[in-house]
Amino acid sequence: MTAFFRLLARNRLALAGGIVLSLVVLLALVTPLLPLADPDVTDTSNRFRPALSDGALLGTDHLGRDLLSRLLWGTRLSLAVGIAAALIAATIGAAIGIIAGFYGGRIDNVIMRGVDMLMAFPYILLALAIVAALGPGLLNALIAVAAVNVPFFARNIRGITVGIANTEFVQAARLAGLSNPRIILSEILPNVVPVIVIAMSTTIGWMILETAGLSFLGLGSQPPQADLGSMLGEARSALITHPHTSVVPGLMILVIVMAINLLGDGVRDALDPRLKSGALSRPMATTRVDRQSIPDHGEKSGDSLLNVRALETQFHVRGRVYRAVGGVDLHVEPGECLGIIGESGSGKSVTALSIMGLVASPPGVITGGAAYLDGEDLIGAPYRRLRDMRGRRVAYIFQDPLSTLHPLYRVGDQLIEAIRAHRPISRTEGRVRAIELLDAVRIPNPEQRISDYPHEMSGGMRQRVGIAMALANDPDIIIADEPTTALDVTVQAQVLSILDDLRRSRGLAIVFITHDFGVVAQLCDRVAVMYAGRIVEEGPMRAILSAPRHPYTARLMACVPELGGGKRRLEAIPGLPPVVDALPEGCAFADRCDRTRPDCRAGDIPLAPLAAQSVRCLHPVGTEQEHAS
Amino acid sequence: MTTALRITDLSKTFPVGRSLFGRPKASVKAVHPLSLTVAQGETLGIVGESGCGKSTLARMLVGLLEPTTGRIEIEGAALDTADPAVFGRRIQYVFQDPISSLNPRKTIRQIMDAPLRHLHHMPARDREARILEIFDSVNLRAEFLSRYPHEFSGGQAQRIGIARALAAEARILILDEPVSALDVSVQAQVLNLLADLRAQFGLTYLFISHDLAVVEAVSDRIAVLYFGAVVEIGPAEEVFSAPKHPYTELLAQSAPQVGRPLAAPEAKGTELPDPLKPPPGCAFANRCTRASARCRTETPRLTPLGTASQAACFHPLNV
Structure with missing residues (x-):
């Protein structure tokens, strides 16, 4: 709750709206206590006195009634009616929406078609019809305004409820024996309330206006009772001769509605989880770079295609620094396949995205290091240069092809667009090339499948399109981020073999990011194991598979069950990886390791060569004898 | 050996393209008539690729979906109505995504309370003691009870999901991909916990997964599903080795395997048939x-x- 108010207060406009609105509400609340003239006593000898005259601060109206008093009493009434209408509309609308959304099927159909019919009338006509049927009067105007707004809430809440009613936690509640009414009250409602509050905060202002409108037409509050709308209505005839009688209530309506709308927008932004997580902050075209020094090529500079040196990427979120990548050195030779293996949060994806400046900024910042592609540093390269290289020199394949392909364009058009982004060729030539590419990734009937939409393809086919798109401009390196994790095993095997063939036939270098040792073992020449943002072991695939040196590598491999082993107990690593905003001193794995000694926690541990690989460990596996002697 | 679960000719057909009042235009058989028995204390692994009907089967077994045909018998007694509250005391479900199966606006205590209160009508005093007992058996600390789901890692949240299923005191658990959302090092922790619980409480498991190696490591018998039907069932040590x-x-x-060269095992069309x-x-x-x-x-x-x-x-x- 305090977090909500802090977020709200950060929005200056919303804060201003909130302050103005609370002042107005406070004034309305204390109105009966103020020494005001009776708002309804007429004094025709003193009619149309100007503002700031004796005994009438804001002047008097056409019947000589004190305008200040009428304004405050009128505001009180208008606010009360507006808020009451919003509450009634929200309650009834939300109840209808939740019931329709939760039960679905025929109940949903009947209710929502009824709501649709209500919405088919222009709202003011509907309100007029309701008031005409019930007779004029403030209470009837309130009923009309509430009724007119019910469909808005019902539709909004129904949409949200349908989503929640199918979630796993609702199913879990059913299995825990909860009845439907109980599920609605204890599972659905708490998750819907923020949406109701958001909808209400943005519509109260609207409802005050509608009530004022009805009163203006003489259908709301009846004389002599004052509300803002009726004050305006009565002042209409004297608009030219005595404008202050219209300006006073008009300004008050403006102030109230503006304040409510500003506050309402602020409430919405503060409550909406999508906006909270930073969807409103547009990421920049490349990751922000803020590094003190630029590391040189190092000794490996010679023939490496890609040479990443001491890369550091951090996420700065609300005063906390998450060190996602904490100094990674990598090199990829032409035609080589490098596997990066690690668990979630190990920094493997962020490393890959940093190379081409694809980490979202804010909150991501590259705080150190360099990435040399053929000797040219990509970190900090201008956007135009990076954009020219993206896809042409370094291409990416992502995990979920359904979310990387645009759902509304045919796959062929997306492929052609990718080709034409870097080459001045015609669409017909592009199409020929696209068909070649689809053929290269073994999509059957490429001439026909080229005009499919992404949803018409299976997951495996979509991922092949993803690979084809990465190949579109003959890149030197493809960075594949868990490209087969979402696929079934039989499809995964095919996609992997396509990647393997392509790299051999085209001399492609591949950086293959995964959590699966089996996949790495089949595809890669070299592997780097990451833990808590750093490489803990790196070396030739075979060497690491046969003799892992870092305890984490060894135990991670032991965790993975292998087919053919029969029923058995699995090796587990106790504990959890450290969070990257509070990394321990020394080795990040020390807390979960059974070989930890005091010096493990003493300070930074370098990646040191050992046998065929490099290991970031002071007491690597397989060195016991040396220690003993 | 007594039978914990027996299903006979269980099937599910979904209507497709229903118009407003008219009859459905077509239907899809998600699960073809299927019969299985699971012995008391046994773990039956169910493997299959996406779209093979394994989740539909699981949801029918806990009453979340009404079967089109067939019957479900638990320990000899038939369950005819698709009412999760009736099923809940005898057969429980552990979800794939541990975080989204916990209501984000409830504390863990409220989540754990629900099955005890609504399935067993336990008085408040006993409930607290029972929750602590269950938490102890899944290696979770009592202080977690007053926290909210988003404060937990995937592995911890999955333990809470398992604890909730245990609270119902059902003797059969359907484990629907219980570790596929977890990291490898945590996955082994949860699998071992499940094995311990099975031994301790004499539970019967239906373990559904797409990961063949995991299924093989935890199951006594394995059923392979393809296109809504069992194509093979046998002892775990035989199914994949022979x-x-x-x-x-x-x-x-x-299945990707260390030390085996990469080869596409299938050159022909790979698409599943059109359902x-x-x-x-x-x-x-x-x-x-x-x-x-x-x-x-x-x-x-x-x-x-x-x-x-x-x-x-x-x-x-x-x-």
């Missing part, structure tokens, strides 16, 4: 290297092969 059905063999060869137009005969025939004319006209039934295995194939392997 597959009888060509589809099982394809699965076993596709709206299921092919006559064996659903796997189009992908099968051993298919004959008979496979395309006649549907093979599960037949015993060897000592304990059954496969639905006219031309089985390894016999």
Whole structure:
């Protein structure tokens, strides 16, 4: 709750709206206590006195009634009616929406078609019809305004409820024996309330206006009772001769509605989880770079295609620094396949995205290091240069092809667009090339499948399109981020073999990011194991598979069950990886390791060569004898 | 050995393209009539690729979906109504995504309270003690009870999901991909915990997963599902090492494995058959290297092969 108010207060406009609105509400609340003239006593000898005259601060109206008093009493009434209408509309609308959304099927159909019919009338006509049927009067105007707004809430809440009613936690509640009414009250409602509050905060202002409108037409509050709308209505005839009688209530309506709308927008932004997580902050075209020094090529500079040196990427979120990548050195030779293996949060994806400046900024910042592609540093390269290289020199394949392909364009058009982004060729030539590419990734009937939409393809086919798109401009390196994790095993095997063939036939270098040792073992020449943002072991695939040196590598491999082993107990690593905003001193794995000694926690541990690989460990596996002697 | 769960000819057909009042235009058979028995204390693994009907089967078994045909018997007593509250005391479900199966606006205590209160009508005092007891058995600390789901890692949240299922005191648990959302190092922790709980409380598991190695490591018997039907069932140590059905063999060869060269195990069309137009005969025939004319006209039934295995194939392997 305090977090909500802090977020709200950060929005200056919303804060201003909130302050103005609370002042107005406070004034309305204390109105009966103020020494005001009776708002309804007429004094025709003193009619149309100007503002700031004796005994009438804001002047008097056409019947000589004190305008200040009428304004405050009128505001009180208008606010009360507006808020009451919003509450009634929200309650009834939300109840209808939740019931329709939760039960679905025929109940949903009947209710929502009824709501649709209500919405088919222009709202003011509907309100007029309701008031005409019930007779004029403030209470009837309130009923009309509430009724007119019910469909808005019902539709909004129904949409949200349908989503929640199918979630796993609702199913879990059913299995825990909860009845439907109980599920609605204890599972659905708490998750819907923020949406109701958001909808209400943005519509109260609207409802005050509608009530004022009805009163203006003489259908709301009846004389002599004052509300803002009726004050305006009565002042209409004297608009030219005595404008202050219209300006006073008009300004008050403006102030109230503006304040409510500003506050309402602020409430919405503060409550909406999508906006909270930073969807409103547009990421920049490349990751922000803020590094003190630029590391040189190092000794490996010679023939490496890609040479990443001491890369550091951090996420700065609300005063906390998450060190996602904490100094990674990598090199990829032409035609080589490098596997990066690690668990979630190990920094493997962020490393890959940093190379081409694809980490979202804010909150991501590259705080150190360099990435040399053929000797040219990509970190900090201008956007135009990076954009020219993206896809042409370094291409990416992502995990979920359904979310990387645009759902509304045919796959062929997306492929052609990718080709034409870097080459001045015609669409017909592009199409020929696209068909070649689809053929290269073994999509059957490429001439026909080229005009499919992404949803018409299976997951495996979509991922092949993803690979084809990465190949579109003959890149030197493809960075594949868990490209087969979402696929079934039989499809995964095919996609992997396509990647393997392509790299051999085209001399492609591949950086293959995964959590699966089996996949790495089949595809890669070299592997780097990451833990808590750093490489803990790196070396030739075979060497690491046969003799892992870092305890984490060894135990991670032991965790993975292998087919053919029969029923058995699995090796587990106790504990959890450290969070990257509070990394321990020394080795990040020390807390979960059974070989930890005091010096493990003493300070930074370098990646040191050992046998065929490099290991970031002071007491690597397989060195016991040396220690003993 | 007593039977914990027996299902007979259980099937589910979904209507497709229903108009406002009219009859559905077509139907999709998600699960073909299927019969299985699971012995008390046994773990039956169910493997299959996406779209094979394994989740539909699981949801029917806990009453979240009403079966189109067939019956479910738990410890000899039939369950006829699809009411999760009736099922809940006898058979429980552990969800794939541990975080989204916990209501984000409830504390863990409120979540744990629900099955005790609504399924067992336990008084408040006993509930607290029971929750602590269950938390102890899944190695969770009591202080977690007053926190909210988003404060937990995937592994911890999955333990809470398991604890909730245990609280219902059902003796059969359906584990629907319980570790596929977890990291490898945490996955092993949860699998070992499940094995301990099974021994401690004499539970019976149905373990559904797409990960063949995981299923093999935890199961006594394994059923392989393809296109809504069981194509092979047998002892865990045999199913993948000596597959009888060509589809099982394809699965076993596709699983990435250290030390095996990469080779596409299948060159032919890889798409599943169109569920709206299921092919006559064996659903796997189009992908099968051993298919004959008979496979395309006649549907093979599960037949015993060897000592304990059954496969639905006219031309089985390894016999």
